[in-house]
Amino acid sequence: MDSTKLRFFAPCPRGLEGVLEQEIHDLGVPMTAKTDGGIAFQAPWSTMYWVNLKSHIASRVLWEVGQAPYRSEDDVYRAAYGLPWPDWFTPSQTIKVKVSARRCPLTSLDFVTLRIKDAVCDKFMSVRHKRPSVDRHRPNIRLDAFLDESTATFYLDTSGEPLFKRGHRVVSVEAPLRENLAAGLLRLAGWTSSDVLLDPMCGSGTIPLEAALMARRIAPGQSRSFAFERLLVHDAKRWGHLREASRLKQLAEVSAAIYASDQDPAAVKIAQRTFQGAGVAVDIRLRQSDVLALEAPAEQGVLLINPPYGVRLSRPEELDAFYPQLGDWLKQRFSGWRAYIFTGDLRVPKLIGLAPSKRTPLFNGPLECRLYEFQIVSGSMRKRIPTPTSKA
Numbered sequence: 001m002d003s004t005k006l007r008f009f010a011p012c013p014r015g016l017e018g019v020l021e022q023e024i025h026d027l028g029v030p031m032t033a034k035t036d037g038g039i040a041f042q043a044p045w046s047t048m049y050w051v052n053l054k055s056h057i058a059s060r061v062l063w064e065v066g067q068a069p070y071r072s073e074d075d076v077y078r079a080a081y082g083l084p085w086p087d088w089f090t091p092s093q094t095i096k097v098k099v100s101a102r103r104c105p106l107t108s109l110d111f112v113t114l115r116i117k118d119a120v121c122d123k124f125m126s127v128r129h130k131r132p133s134v135d136r137h138r139p140n141i142r143l144d145a146f147l148d149e150s151t152a153t154f155y156l157d158t159s160g161e162p163l164f165k166r167g168h169r170v171v172s173v174e175a176p177l178r179e180n181l182a183a184g185l186l187r188l189a190g191w192t193s194s195d196v197l198l199d200p201m202c203g204s205g206t207i208p209l210e211a212a213l214m215a216r217r218i219a220p221g222q223s224r225s226f227a228f229e230r231l232l233v234h235d236a237k238r239w240g241h242l243r244e245a246s247r248l249k250q251l252a253e254v255s256a257a258i259y260a261s262d263q264d265p266a267a268v269k270i271a272q273r274t275f276q277g278a279g280v281a282v283d284i285r286l287r288q289s290d291v292l293a294l295e296a297p298a299e300q301g302v303l304l305i306n307p308p309y310g311v312r313l314s315r316p317e318e319l320d321a322f323y324p325q326l327g328d329w330l331k332q333r334f335s336g337w338r339a340y341i342f343t344g345d346l347r348v349p350k351l352i353g354l355a356p357s358k359r360t361p362l363f364n365g366p367l368e369c370r371l372y373e374f375q376i377v378s379g380s381m382r383k384r385i386p387t388p389t390s391k392a
């Protein structure tokens, strides 16, 4: 299988397509195409293992197993029936079919989902005289289909659990960032492992954890399992070699300092346990502190802040009072630093009193957000926001 180039699609949080494409190139895949919400790429089978193991930003890696034009549900059924599913998995494995669509003329996606499931089961009945059963919660095999106005594309999900589930979270906390979004923010901020990093509102520690994994070259998927291990075409020996090669590339320590803090002692405890579980507690200097009490730990560095936002997390009037203080804190103590604020509150530049040098639109799930970049310079060089009507 490794002599042929296969087609894959790696979805990611919207807004991170550019950094995901760069990451896939860096993983040794030159043939990529950027689309809204992900990167299509062509590569040998074992490269798919490598992308699943090493990507910080992809949400999944889907293997494109077929494509056909369609006009009706029956056309989709016939196209799905025509694929050699029994070559890829067995009828004793459970399945789940997920359909997504853009400009699809069919009236019910639920009905198309049912037809695809029927086609797969009918195919197994005709070839193996046994059909797989459906498990909507923990299926062994996930099948994806994407319908545009005239073409149905079928995928087998090679990841299983989404790739942002690295297996490091000890407990769930309120509003943590997804790991791949945190990694994408670090990449958009241009952070490299030789830069000092400070996350002064670290919550459960997602950003510093991703930074430490990157700095130590610990593959995000090093200690989890993947759906490709359950496919009949899986090459366990090759996978074992790749995983071991990746483990041998891990560094014993980080080159630059990573600082993290939060005012909430419970969050600090959770972050501590998470860092320990991931084996990077020694790489992150974690403490409990109000952000405004912190001094810059170095002359230069990158600040990445994900402040509370939204009705569940904080009242708007509290944020209105907080941001001008955060702006003063940055100006007084962090000249020479690059500061990044990731928020869904588009009033932040106005409230903080600094003009962003860059604003990158991103989506945190369905929530439209921005990553604002502020170059903190001392005294007279500082640009102030001229009017309160500046656009977000």
Ligand SMILES: C[S@@+](CC[C@H](N)C(=O)[O-])C[C@H]1O[C@@H](n2cnc3c(N)ncnc32)[C@H](O)[C@@H]1O
Residues within 6 Å of the ligand: 173, 175, 176, 177, 178, 200, 201, 202, 203, 204, 205, 206, 207, 261, 262, 263, 264, 267, 289, 290, 291, 292, 306, 307, 308, 309
């Ligand atoms: C949106 S959460 C950060 C989530 C984090 N990125 C994660 O992935 O878990 C915002 C955090 O800011 C912290 N926070 C709020 N006000 C603070 C302050 N004045 N000083 C330090 N931390 C503060 C909260 O305790 C909360 O953990």
